[in-house]
Amino acid sequence: MTNGLSREQVVNGSLLALLLAAPLIAAALDEPFYVSLATRVAILALAGVGLNLALGYGGMVSFGHAAFFGLGGYVAGIAAFHAFEESAFLTWPFTIGGSDQLLVVWTVTALVVALVALAIGAVSLRTSGVYFIMITLAFAQMIYYLAISLPTYGGEDGLSIYLRNQLPMGDSAEPLTFFFVCYGLLLLALFVSARLVASRFGAALQCARMNEVRLATLGIAPFPVKLTAFVLSAVITGIAGALFADLNGFVGPSMLSWHRSGEIMIFVILGGVGRLFGPLAGAALFILLESFVGGFTDRWQLILGAVLLAVVLFARGGLIGLLAGKLRHG
Amino acid sequence: MSLAFLIEQLLNGLQFGVMLFLMAAGLTLVFGVMGLINLAHGSLFMIGAFFCSWIGEVSGSFWVGLGGGLLAAALAGAVIEIVVIRRLYDRDHLDQVLATFALILILSEVTRWIFGDQPLYLDVPPLLAGALPLPGGGGYPIYRLAIIVVGLATAYGLYLLITRTRLGMRIRAGESDREMIGALGVDIRTLYTAIFALGAALAGLAGGMVGVLQSVQVGMGEPVLILAFVVIVIGGIGSVKGALVGSILVGLTDTLGRVFLPRLFALMLPTAEATAVGSALASVTIYLLMAAILVWRPRGLFPVGA
Amino acid sequence: MAEPLLELNGLSKSFGALKACDGVDLTLLPGEIHALIGPNGAGKSTLIAQVAGWLRPDAGAISLLGQPAVHLSVAARARRGLGRTFQISSLASEFSALGNVRLALQARERGAFGFWSPVRKDRRLREEALAVLARVGLEERAEVPVTTLSHGERRLLEVALALALRPKLLLLDEPMAGLGPEGTRALTAFLRTLKAEAGILLVEHDMDAVFALADRISVLVYGRIIASGPPEEIRRSAAVREAYLGDAA
Numbered sequence: 001m002t003n004g005l006s007r008e009q010v011v012n013g014s015l016l017a018l019l020l021a022a023p024l025i026a027a028a029l030d031e032p033f034y035v036s037l038a039t040r041v042a043i044l045a046l047a048g049v050g051l052n053l054a055l056g057y058g059g060m061v062s063f064g065h066a067a068f069f070g071l072g073g074y075v076a077g078i079a080a081f082h083a084f085e086e087s088a089f090l091t092w093p094f095t096i097g098g099s100d101q102l103l104v105v106w107t108v109t110a111l112v113v114a115l116v117a118l119a120i121g122a123v124s125l126r127t128s129g130v131y132f133i134m135i136t137l138a139f140a141q142m143i144y145y146l147a148i149s150l151p152t153y154g155g156e157d158g159l160s161i162y163l164r165n166q167l168p169m170g171d172s173a174e175p176l177t178f179f180f181v182c183y184g185l186l187l188l189a190l191f192v193s194a195r196l197v198a199s200r201f202g203a204a205l206q207c208a209r210m211n212e213v214r215l216a217t218l219g220i221a222p223f224p225v226k227l228t229a230f231v232l233s234a235v236i237t238g239i240a241g242a243l244f245a246d247l248n249g250f251v252g253p254s255m256l257s258w259h260r261s262g263e264i265m266i267f268v269i270l271g272g273v274g275r276l277f278g279p280l281a282g283a284a285l286f287i288l289l290e291s292f293v294g295g296f297t298d299r300w301q302l303i304l305g306a307v308l309l310a311v312v313l314f315a316r317g318g319l320i321g322l323l324a325g326k327l328r329h330g
Numbered sequence: 331m332s333l334a335f336l337i338e339q340l341l342n343g344l345q346f347g348v349m350l351f352l353m354a355a356g357l358t359l360v361f362g363v364m365g366l367i368n369l370a371h372g373s374l375f376m377i378g379a380f381f382c383s384w385i386g387e388v389s390g391s392f393w394v395g396l397g398g399g400l401l402a403a404a405l406a407g408a409v410i411e412i413v414v415i416r417r418l419y420d421r422d423h424l425d426q427v428l429a430t431f432a433l434i435l436i437l438s439e440v441t442r443w444i445f446g447d448q449p450l451y452l453d454v455p456p457l458l459a460g461a462l463p464l465p466g467g468g469g470y471p472i473y474r475l476a477i478i479v480v481g482l483a484t485a486y487g488l489y490l491l492i493t494r495t496r497l498g499m500r501i502r503a504g505e506s507d508r509e510m511i512g513a514l515g516v517d518i519r520t521l522y523t524a525i526f527a528l529g530a531a532l533a534g535l536a537g538g539m540v541g542v543l544q545s546v547q548v549g550m551g552e553p554v555l556i557l558a559f560v561v562i563v564i565g566g567i568g569s570v571k572g573a574l575v576g577s578i579l580v581g582l583t584d585t586l587g588r589v590f591l592p593r594l595f596a597l598m599l600p601t602a603e604a605t606a607v608g609s610a611l612a613s614v615t616i617y618l619l620m621a622a623i624l625v626w627r628p629r630g631l632f633p634v635g636a
Numbered sequence: 637m638a639e640p641l642l643e644l645n646g647l648s649k650s651f652g653a654l655k656a657c658d659g660v661d662l663t664l665l666p667g668e669i670h671a672l673i674g675p676n677g678a679g680k681s682t683l684i685a686q687v688a689g690w691l692r693p694d695a696g697a698i699s700l701l702g703q704p705a706v707h708l709s710v711a712a713r714a715r716r717g718l719g720r721t722f723q724i725s726s727l728a729s730e731f732s733a734l735g736n737v738r739l740a741l742q743a744r745e746r747g748a749f750g751f752w753s754p755v756r757k758d759r760r761l762r763e764e765a766l767a768v769l770a771r772v773g774l775e776e777r778a779e780v781p782v783t784t785l786s787h788g789e790r791r792l793l794e795v796a797l798a799l800a801l802r803p804k805l806l807l808l809d810e811p812m813a814g815l816g817p818e819g820t821r822a823l824t825a826f827l828r829t830l831k832a833e834a835g836i837l838l839v840e841h842d843m844d845a846v847f848a849l850a851d852r853i854s855v856l857v858y859g860r861i862i863a864s865g866p867p868e869e870i871r872r873s874a875a876v877r878e879a880y881l882g883d884a885a
Contacts, residue, residue: 061424123621126628130367130423130567134559135624141556142617149610200742200750207728207739214726217688218743219714219801225748258556262431269428299443305435312429313417 008324012277016187019284023179035175036247041280041287042182043243048267048279049189050236055265056274057197058229059209063133064120064140065264068113068234070256071143072241075109077251078153080161100163102172102181105242113238114231116143121230125223137258144256158252165246172246182243186280189236194276196232205229237264266308272318281319334466339589340582345474347581348481352536353558354565354573355488356529362568362634363501363525364419367426370410370433371533371558372551373441378403378534379541379550380441383450392455396538403534404527406437411526416519438548449545477539484532485574492570501525557584560620566630575631580616587615638666639702641805641835642687642718647696649682656682657693658859664805669827669836671846674856675879680839681723683856684809687837688720689713701804714743719803719834721794723810727782733793734778737765740800765800772796772826788819795823805835812842820845847871855879 019038026034047069054060082089082098090096099105124135153159164173172178196202207215208222215222245251254260263286271282289307294300311318357371381402386395414433418426454473461469492498500521537551544550561580565572592608599607623631642664649657656679664670674680685691687698689710698705700716708716728736738761742750755761769775772792777785785793791811798806811827812820824845827836831851840846846853847867854864857879863870870876 055424061427063427123624126624130361131563131624131629133367133423133427134563134567135620137556138560138563138617138620142614145613146610149606149613151606195752195754198754198756199752200746200755201748203731203735203739203742203755204748206730210728210730211726213722214728214797215739216710217714217720217722217726218740218797219711220743220747221709221711228748258552265428265431269424273424299439301435302439302443305432305439308432309414309429309436312425312432313414316425 006324008275008277008320011281011320011324015277015280015284019280020183023176027176032175035179037287037291039175039179039182039247040244041284042179042186043240043247044264044267044287045280045283046182046186046189046243047237047240047264048271048283049186049193050233050238050240051264052233052268052274052276052279053193053196053236054230054233055268056278057202057209058205058226058233060125060226060230060233061133062124062136062230062233063258063261063265064136064138065234065237066256066258066260067120067136067140067143068117068238069241069244069260069264070147070251070253071113071116072109072238072243073245073251073255074147074153074159074241075112075238076105076165076242076245077159077161079105079108080163080165081153081159084162100165102165102167102246105165106239109238109242110235113235117231117234117238118227121227121234125226125230137261140256140258140261144253144258147253147256154252156253158250158254161245161249161251164249178247182247185239185243189239190276190280193236197276201225201228266304270308270311270318272320273316275318275320278318278320281323285319332466332468334464334468337464338468338470339586341470341474341478343582343585344578345477345481345581346585347578348478348485349536349540350554350557350561350581351481351485351574351577352532353554354561354577355484355570356532357558358562358565358568358570358573359501359525360529361562362570364522366415366419367423367430368415368529369427369430369555370437371529372555373434373437374403374407374530374533375537375540375551375554376441376546376548377406377437378537379546380445380450380537381534382538383452383541383546384445386452387450392452392542395452396535399538399541400531400534403537404531407530407533408523408527410530411523415526416522419522434552442548447548449547450541451545452541454542473542480535480539484535488570497521497524557616560616562630564620564623564630566632566634568634569630569632572630572632572634579619583619584612584616587612591615640665640699641701642837643697643699644683644687645697645699647683647686647698648694649686649691650694655859657686659696660856660859660861662854662861662864664835664837666835667832668851669831669838669849671838671840671850671853672856673840673843673846673853678856679859680856682859684720684807684839687807688718714801717801717804718807719798719801719805720807721791721798721809721811723813723839725787725790725794727790727793727797729782732779732781733769733774733785733789733796734762734765736782736793737768737796737800738762740797741765741768744801768796768800769793771799787814788816791815791819792823795826799830803834805837806830807837807839809839810841811838812840812845824848 019041023035023038051062051065054062078089079099083100084098088095088097120136120139124132124139127135148156166172167181172181204215204220204225208225212222241255244255267279267282267286269282270285271278271280289304290300293303315322353371353375357368360366360368378399382395382399385398386392389395410433414429418429458473458476461471462475463469492501557580561576562573564579565576591612592605595604595608640663644660644662647657647660660683672680682691686693689708693706700713700718705713705716728739738755741761741764742755766775766778769778772795774789774792774796777789782790795811811823815823820842827849830836838850850867852865853867853870854861855870855876862879863873863876
């Protein structure tokens with residue numbers, strides 16, 4: 001092979017091109033529904049890219065990434081709420097008001113999610129295996145119940161967002177513009193992930209997945225490596241959550257529910273674990289199934305369950321594995 | 331605050347705890363013996379509740395319904411084990427999580443298909459209606475007391491089963507040495523199906539009994555499932571004793587936290603804020619408890635194996 | 637006398653009623669191979685685990701290069717200069733041989749730091765990793781995934797990983813296991829050249845290799861060192877014969 005492109009790279013490139021082409025064509029045909037569908041794919045893929053860093057490369061089976069997704073959503077929602085009400089989130093020891101500026105919201109989201117992930121990760125990573133799965137699930141559930149018990153921000157009913165977040169240039173309320181924002185962030189996250197995985201840090205992280213004893217014996221303590229990856233992973237998923245809230249104009253406890261954690265995991269698995277573009281393929285497949293199968297039957301969850309079961313039992317390479325062949329190890 | 335109120339709340343906590351134990355026992359047995367994490371355990375709880383209320387209504391007897399719910403859950407458990415679960419024993423935890431998550435989706439949808447979207451309700455059986463007077467006035471529902479008795483009796487029964495019977499011996503052997511038990515000529519496949527069905531029956535029993543206290547609907551097993559996870563993480567995954575201690579601890583902490591934390595904050599803050607802060611904190615106490623225990627003992631209170 | 641690379645003082649560890657390690661004193665000097673032998677169940681694994689940092693002793697002191705090390709983590713001890721191999725090969729299974737060595741080299745330099753530049757494109761790291769592989773004769777197998785290496789090659793890769801850390805002392809846990817006579821002979825010769833570079837604490841079942849290599853031998857039985865000295869002395873010791881060699885014969 002001299003052209004230098006592997007089959008997987010061709011598949012990945014096609015996926016990106018398709019995701020870009022679909023809303024452009026839809027917008028040209030004046031079909032706004034499909035623009036929003038493509039935006040959903042980009043956002044959920046972004047959430048999956050985040051989880052993939054922890055799960056696919058670091059071997060940390062986090063069943064609580066909805067916590068970060070929802071937290072991102074709530075940061076966006078609460079910022080918009082206070083900006084709309086012109087009230088303050090905090091008056092003491094200093095005043096923090098709301099904001100409808102995307103860049104501000106993203107920065108705050110990243111900070112808040114990073115702090116929470118640091119706390120959750122620091123406790124959860126003391127354990128491993130099935131304990132880790134259950135503990136991440138339990139912490140996500142804790143944040144879910146916390147959100148429900150906050151009447152100021154809608155409690156069980158959630159919070160509607162009346163202000164569309166603003167970009168310094170361009171109007172993010174315009175569907176196609178917002179799609180480009182999400183698509184751009186997805187590209188950025190994929191690029192950052194790719195660099196990270198290939199870097200020294202990535203090598204250490206993958207070794208932590210394969211053989212933690214070996215990593216420690218080489219003089220690299222596994223815990224900080226895993227914790228760093230966990231926090232980065234959470235931040236990416238959190239940004240996706242902020243976008244998701246913006247897209248829907250709504251944030252509620254359902255963004256934090258454990259079904260959501262399961263779904264984000266499904267994106268990663270449907271696409272193929274440990275594949276850079278797995279989450280994109282998985283999210284696309286998921287959304288397509290949901291909107292088209294859901295179109296002619298309301299038993300869509302049954303179909304999803306059956307597909308997922310079949311993939312886990314019989315097709316472990318996921319969609320990318322199917323299209324691009326086996327994972328090659330380097 | 332009266333003594334009766336305190337006793338009532340303690341009993342509520344205990345009742346919640348033993349109900350969690352019935353769920354956690356099955357989870358922890360299945361993990362301890364087969365090394366499997368089963369998210370679909372909550373679905374078996376739901377199946378028990380649905381069949382209990384349906385058969386109870388058709389037959390006119392709560393007791394027939396309860397028996398039916400228990401059997402339906404056990405049967406569903408056995409079928410699921412044979413069709414899906416046994417392919418997962420030598421898979422990693424990620425595969426187990428996803429496959430059993432898929433089972434939840436399937437079982438919820440099938441249940442909705444059979445029973446419809448409307449929640450079902452169950453009445454307290456006449457035998458257990460009424461209340462037992464508490465010292466200082468008031469009374470405590472006999473039905474809830476009965477749940478406590480059934481839960482504790484089940485715990486004792488499990489203890490006898492594991493320490494005194496041949497099945498229990500096999501369960502213990504399975505925990506320590508899977509290959510040996512195979513070499514002894516025990517049919518390990520049947521043993522695993524039996525253990526899984528036993529866990530399912532306990533979940534079904536819990537579901538059936540709880541059906542009287544809350545509405546029976548799709549998804550009812552999930553909050554309980556997650557609490558049962560918290561329980562076995564606290565107790566030590568694989569330990570039935572840990573599951574019992576963990577259940578009671580979680581049941582009491584959660585119930586008492588919800589009652590007393592808002593009151594505690596009312597001493598320091600205005601009422602509205604106290605209720606808000608108190609109930610927010612109460613909803614997270616058990617998770618904080620879990621975090622504290624894990625910082626202290628990462629493998630739970632009664633670690634298995636090590 | 638030169639300062640010991642490793643010094644154990646009164647090291648003790650019990651599991652319930654079992655004293656797996658009972659007041660062990662031991663030193664490893666620069667330039668020597670100190671062999672630790674003992675029958676199965678003597679407590680060798682427990683001792684190694686404490687030296688490497690996986691087990692915290694109940695009592696006693698460990699010092700590495702003259703510094704107390706009991707409180708140090710496994711990784712910190714490795715950074716101090718403790719290299720080790722495992723009885724059963726323990727490698728990053730999805731990486732190539734080169735990938736494994738590269739990880740060891742980057743660990744020595746700056747751990748996991750480096751979030752951006754691709755590690756595969758680092759020429760210097762590659763050259764250095766190949767040089768380390770060449771020392772154990774694996775340079776031809778650099779790109780081969782670890783899972784397809786033979787048992788013997790994996791044993792050598794283990795040694796290469798330890799060497800990549802430029803260790804001051806090596807803890808070799810049955811490096812000869814399963815190597816066959818040819819491999820054992822080659823590794824014996826290699827270890828003899830290595831000891832000038834790093835002192836070696838050698839745990840080994842192959843008595844021919846032990847007596848051929850060791851400058852000193854300590855015999856561990858039931859968690860205690862019952863004899864310690866040069867090979868001829870150990871060979872003559874009645875206590876050792878009775879407790880250990882007698883059993884083996």
